[in-house]
Amino acid sequence: MNFKTVFNIVGIILIILSIFMLVxxxxSALNNSSDILPMSISFLVTLFSGSVMLALTKQYKYVDLMYREAFMAVTLSWISVTFFGALPYIFTGTVSSLTDAFFEAMSGFTTTGASIFADVESLPVGLLFxxxxxxxxxxxxxxVFALAVLPIIGTGGMQLFKAEVPEISVDKLRPRIIDTAKALWLIYTGITVIIVIMYFIAGxxxxxxxxxxxTTISTGGFSTKNASIGHYNSPLIDYVVSLGMFLGGVNFALYFYFMRGDFRVFLRNAEFKFYLSVILVTVALLTxxxxxxxxxxxSESLRFAVFQIVSIMTTTGYATADYLKWSSFCQLILLIIMFFGGMIGSTAGGLKQVRVYLMIKQIFREFYQLIHPRAVLALKLDDKFLTKETLGSIWxxxxxxxxxxxxxxxxxxxxxxxxLTSVSTVVSAMNNVGPALGEAGPAGNYSSIPLFGKWILIFCMLAGRLEYYTVLILFTPAFWKR
Known part of the structure; x- marks a missing residue:
């Protein structure tokens, strides 16, 4: 394990994070807020730490970055980003412990949306932003952002990309992974701007x-209001937010091909059709x-059903109603679709729609072969035949x-x-949803979770965001052997 190469990458990531902190x-400065000094100190500490780390390892290049170093670099980068991202909570004095600050930051970066704050409206504007x-x-x-802006990462970029986006396959939109990262971030930023305009027009x-x-396009779910989107009590805003969450749950590669002129790409994509079908069926049941x-x-039943189904399935976690007051049937449906998540290549968490879709297809294939044991059947996803290795990896x-x-x-x-609280919070954390059932329902928060429980959920959030293997492989003996 070449740790110096790993820390070189972590140093670059921290410098990028510090630049984000300037926003x-x-x-804070524009609003003459009280948190301008704590936010500025957080920026300086993060920039200094990243610069020192980079300076001490500047002679170590990572053009030959191997998967072992890539897994370590990605996991350590996310942990480091979370630690330094927690500094504003500590320096402003809005949290009482490092655990709470780390929990809130991890929930943010993993787009989980679980919070220890009971009153977010009391937070300074800079910290809330x-x-x-x-x-x-x-x-x-x-x-992915670092790959988009730093071509110096070189051929090691693919290993880093796969370690952070460990989907069934990495769909390269461009010949070079750097150009793929740029395309993804440009689409991501563009849709963000469109959603800002829609929200402003909606009120x-x-x-x-x-x-x-x-927090919508990232399917994160943090809000500036204690009552989340329910604060606005507006059917128009509810439906606009539902559309924004739906867009965040779509594979961003489809947007790329659509923008290139392939206007039928959504109609041909089996996962998108399955994603839309699951939403329509569950919305009908809940309504x-x-x-x-x-x-x-x-109208009222449809409004709340659409919003909550899309919110939970895309693992955003916004709320417009306290669904703990709904029937057990509704609560069970919401708990189940936490596992479904969004499409592969989206910002949503969960198992991903394509995995659920292929598991269902494989189950029906097994039924068919019990009736026709001599039949030779192959599973296809769109126009591609799937290998036994791919199906085995899904299971x-x-x-x-x-x-x-x-x-x-x-x-x-x-x-x-x-x-109820134990199981639902774990399911919520692993699938990066946010609100759960029991004590951590949509009307509550995670502040009452015991200290050890918060660290369990922190691990679950990180493992779920990086799709388990990237984190859990570090705990296998084979990883550390030559």
């Missing part, structure tokens, strides 16, 4: 529109149930996710929490 410093911005940075990934002020655009048990009109991924969920849930119950 909330400017917001930074809190939302952490989700925007983490949505597309800070490693949000500019500050709220920008903050919520950050009917809410109409019977909770609300008096179809392995799902088993690993469920196994980690079970172990973490058992550990959470050991802290004294009830089963």
């Amino acid at each position: 909330p410093v400017g917001v 930074w809190r939302c911005m952490t989700q925007w940075i983490g949505g597309m990934g800070i490693i 949000m002020d500019l500050y709220d529109a920008v903050c919520h655009a950050f 009917l149930n809410l109409l019977i048990y909770s609300y008096n009109s179809v 392995g991924f799902v088993f690993l996710a469920l196994f980690l969920c079970a172990i973490a849930s058992i550990a959470m119950t050991a802290t004294g929490l009830d089963i």
